[in-house]
Amino acid sequence: MFNLSEEEILRYSRHIILSEVGGAGQQKLKDASVLVIGAGGLGSPALLYLAAAGVGHVGIVEDDIVDITNLQRQIIHTTADVGRPKARSASETMKQINPHIEVDEHQQRLTKDNIFEIIDMYGIIVDGVDNFPTRYLVNDACVMKKKKLVEAGILRFMGLIMSISGAETACYRCVFEEPPPPGTVPTCAEAGVLGAVAGVVGTLQATEVLKMITGVGKPLYNRLLQFDADELRFHEVKAPRNPKCPVCGDNRTITELVEYDYTCESQAPSSP
Amino acid sequence: MGETGINSEKTGMLSSGKDAPCPGPACLDLVVQGKKIHYHGTRNVLSLLESQGENAVYANVRINGEVLRRRDFENIALNDGDEVDFLYYMGGGARRQP
Numbered sequence: 001m002f003n004l005s006e007e008e009i010l011r012y013s014r015h016i017i018l019s020e021v022g023g024a025g026q027q028k029l030k031d032a033s034v035l036v037i038g039a040g041g042l043g044s045p046a047l048l049y050l051a052a053a054g055v056g057h058v059g060i061v062e063d064d065i066v067d068i069t070n071l072q073r074q075i076i077h078t079t080a081d082v083g084r085p086k087a088r089s090a091s092e093t094m095k096q097i098n099p100h101i102e103v104d105e106h107q108q109r110l111t112k113d114n115i116f117e118i119i120d121m122y123g124i125i126v127d128g129v130d131n132f133p134t135r136y137l138v139n140d141a142c143v144m145k146k147k148k149l150v151e152a153g154i155l156r157f158m159g160l161i162m163s164i165s166g167a168e169t170a171c172y173r174c175v176f177e178e179p180p181p182p183g184t185v186p187t188c189a190e191a192g193v194l195g196a197v198a199g200v201v202g203t204l205q206a207t208e209v210l211k212m213i214t215g216v217g218k219p220l221y222n223r224l225l226q227f228d229a230d231e232l233r234f235h236e237v238k239a240p241r242n243p244k245c246p247v248c249g250d251n252r253t254i255t256e257l258v259e260y261d262y263t264c265e266s267q268a269p270s271s272p
Numbered sequence: 273m274g275e276t277g278i279n280s281e282k283t284g285m286l287s288s289g290k291d292a293p294c295p296g297p298a299c300l301d302l303v304v305q306g307k308k309i310h311y312h313g314t315r316n317v318l319s320l321l322e323s324q325g326e327n328a329v330y331a332n333v334r335i336n337g338e339v340l341r342r343r344d345f346e347n348i349a350l351n352d353g354d355e356v357d358f359l360y361y362m363g364g365g366a367r368r369q370p
């Protein structure tokens with residue numbers, strides 16, 4: 001039968017009562033492992049829902065510390081956490097919500113030299129980074145390792161989400177072949193972001209992960225969903241695999257990991 | 273028939289046609305971001321982007337499913353019935369060069 005305690009069965013009863021999830025689905029969640037890259041605007045809601053849902057093993061990659069300007073949207077951290085490592089702050093909040101889960105803190109920066117080793121420990125990857133070099137690194141690594149990836153980004157009043165089953169469905173480069181030229185797309189720090197937009201999009205990422213693990217429904221594969229809070233509109237764009245994609249297309253030109261240089265080596269990648 | 277209000281929030285170059293086709297050769301029927309529009313502006317991608325208040329630097333453009341190269345925006349003509357999607361780079365990220 002299922003390896004769930006009485007307390008867990010009560011805790012997850014609103015999942016278990018869903019016929020599509022049931023005890024079997026809850027057990028799959030408990031047995032699953034998910035890596036969230038970035039414990040920032042997107043990572044905060046994603047991590048909170050994964051923890052609450054009972055995903056048994058969650059990893060966090062984050063080398064930044066909590067700053068007062070993060071708190072407007074990075075809801076896994078509190079005012080008392082300012083100055084503390086985000087990975088630690090996030091994992092503590094998650095264990096307070098759900099003591100049944102295991103959380104790994106990877107307080108380091110992802111590079112082409114460590115990314116394979118880290119993502120290999122998890123079944124599904126959630127991208128919550130705010131910088132293009134890491135975003136492309138994560139995409140390419142997940143394609144090469146055939147990992148499932150839930151990719152997302154936010155800026156100002158907009159969000160974007162796309163699910164990827166590495167090497168089987170369209171990847172981020174199938175749509176956005178190359179990063180924008182440095183300096184052309186502003187950071188959230190420069191352009192701002194409505195805090196709750198991070199909540200909408202990060203929660204959608206968690207939803208996709210829970211669907212993938214339990215096998216419920218249809219993931220956002222080969223589709224790209226843009227969210228516009230300004231008009232409160234979702235716009236779905238069909239995004240089939242692009243045969244010209246440099247990393248997953250027919251004539252691949254990217255066969256090993258590349259790290260784009262955005263010149264700010266000293267600035268650690270932080271989260272949106 | 274057909275011609276209805278001008279979409280004044282953008283630049284006035286678009287009129288929302290409900291489902292009616294363009295009333296004459298002066299405008300194009302396009303589907304932009306899933307919405308049917310009548311487009312009266314210059315018939316290239318860059319002009320359409322600008323008429324929509326979009327920044328050509330942030331937006332990637334797809335016409336009928338094909339992703340365009342940024343440098344071609346000015347040279348790619350729009351045709352009746354084109355389905356145009358703007359796909360935005362989001363991810364914060366690209367820190368400005370010092």
Ligand SMILES: [Zn+2]
Nearest residue numbers: 171174245248
């Ligand atoms: Zn691809």
